[in-house]
Amino acid sequence: MDENFRRLxxxxxxxxxxxxxxxDLSLSNTKMPFTIEYLTSNIPHQKRKPFFSNQQLPLTLVExxxxxxxxxxxxxxxxxxxxxxxxxxxxxxxxxxxxxxIKNPLFDCATEALQIKYANSAKHDAExxxxxxxxxxxxxxxxxxxxxxxxxxKRYLCTFCGKGFNDTFDLKRHTRTHTGVRPFKCQxxxxxxxxxxxxxxxxxxxxxxxxxxxxxTRRNKLYVCEDCGHTSTDPTNHYEHIKIFHPYSPLIHRxxxxxxxxxxxxxxxxxxxxSDRSFLSDDDHHLQ
DNA sequence: CTGGGGAGGGGGCCC
DNA sequence: CGGGCCCCCTCCCCA
Numbered sequence: 001m002d003e004n005f006r007r008l009x010x011x012x013x014x015x016x017x018x019x020x021x022x023x024d025l026s027l028s029n030t031k032m033p034f035t036i037e038y039l040t041s042n043i044p045h046q047k048r049k050p051f052f053s054n055q056q057l058p059l060t061l062v063e064x065x066x067x068x069x070x071x072x073x074x075x076x077x078x079x080x081x082x083x084x085x086x087x088x089x090x091x092x093x094x095x096x097x098x099x100x101x102i103k104n105p106l107f108d109c110a111t112e113a114l115q116i117k118y119a120n121s122a123k124h125d126a127e128x129x130x131x132x133x134x135x136x137x138x139x140x141x142x143x144x145x146x147x148x149x150x151x152x153x154k155r156y157l158c159t160f161c162g163k164g165f166n167d168t169f170d171l172k173r174h175t176r177t178h179t180g181v182r183p184f185k186c187q188x189x190x191x192x193x194x195x196x197x198x199x200x201x202x203x204x205x206x207x208x209x210x211x212x213x214x215x216x217t218r219r220n221k222l223y224v225c226e227d228c229g230h231t232s233t234d235p236t237n238h239y240e241h242i243k244i245f246h247p248y249s250p251l252i253h254r255x256x257x258x259x260x261x262x263x264x265x266x267x268x269x270x271x272x273x274x275s276d277r278s279f280l281s282d283d284d285h286h287l288q
Numbered sequence: 289c290t291g292g293g294g295a296g297g298g299g300g301c302c303c
Numbered sequence: 304c305g306g307g308c309c310c311c312c313t314c315c316c317c318a
Contacts, residue, residue: 167309198293216300260308
């Protein structure tokens, strides 16, 4: 058993500041110099942190800890021409989470190396078994997602601090620690929280309120604007807010995605099918 | 010990 | 059917 496998099995926490030697994933254990080039510079958008434009910034990725990130990567990012000729260096970095995150260019190679080298998973009695921790799953995709938890390399990176996450929702949740967005406000005091569970815990412990939700019952969806902190329980209101105050938000073009907007049957927006192109703005048409 | 911040991991729906 | 996305529960850490 080699050192990497031992660390994976023991599920050691990643400490980026103390861990000098990255996992030997053979395809990604090298420093990869990237240069951020701003191919466009006049795209207006909300800015909360210092923002650098029209200049080249050195960005060296070591594991999933960039040496430097700025707060908004909304323009194209291309690898340095002098980058090593590995596969991930030949494609542009992908922006996620409304400009607050990027896809880790090292992730795919690392995943493949992990799965090929260590994940001797098997199917027993109609269940998929993880070869690293023996946990079982009823679906292959649940096992696949679980396998990523064993990797030290994360799929998405925060552009504020470089911390990595496997889920965009985890990244979005983490981003609130940088932006200060606290969508969940207590109705009985001035406190506000980044997570719903924190609010419910506060209300239970401080105000003695016990919610009546059953175990794992989904709460009413709260639409949160991660750019300014605006919240609404009404998807139409949320959509109008985005359209008016953040017209360059990628959410504008995802009104038909029910993971983003769950319009009820009475909503004027829900009456607009995706085939009703007259509903789209000029920009919407442009992006179709 | 308590309350709050933050994150890990799995369930479930939608694309 | 796999991946993306949102959500919940739970745990750990810290003041």
